[in-house]
Amino acid sequence: MNVAAERIERLHVLAREATVAGEAERAREYVRLARRLAERQRLSLPRDFRRFTCDDCDAFLRPGRNARVRTRSGHVVVTCDCGSQARYPYGE
């Protein structure tokens, strides 16, 4: 694994820890930096990262804390506290 991919993994962990510690804005910085790294190095972010970060406000999402997760027919709707919704399909 190259350095950038490993940095993204570390930032993922740091963003989660910062969110748990109540440092939401700090977590956003880690999320933004990880995204920037992926963009520059043409890496795709891990699926967990993509699904549990807000596309609008860059928050690291913790279901039940700062995100609502609800199922609809054929997809999951994740709503961030900022109001942004993301929908992901699931197959049966």
Added chain:
Amino acid sequence: MALTPETLPRHELNGLLVEVVDAANPDLVGIAGRVVLESRNTLHVEDVRDGEARVRQVPKESAVFEFQVTDEAADREKRSGTTSKLGRDTAGVRAGQSGSGDGVAYVTVDGDRLLSRPALRSETAGDSKWR
């Protein structure tokens, strides 16, 4: 590539324990704690003193940082109780650094080598001594 003394200047600095061992501004020397944010020219270090956390902004330029790197390979080796060839190799690397203890290496880095936007450090050959 793991976070090793060699890759550190290109690796993620957020979250690492660091101490400012030299700086143009003497007030900054001795600041120690976790790196919580990095900008192109500074590191923000969360220094906890008397139970009070304070984030100090330290210019990278003309400062010397001592980073604490936990040797993940050594940790793994300890847990599994086996000595791999790989483990001995990394131990050799650690001995070459400014100091090492129980799976922990202290890596001294000139702040000038870190002068780069955080997202670009991984690509701008930060390893090179010819910057």
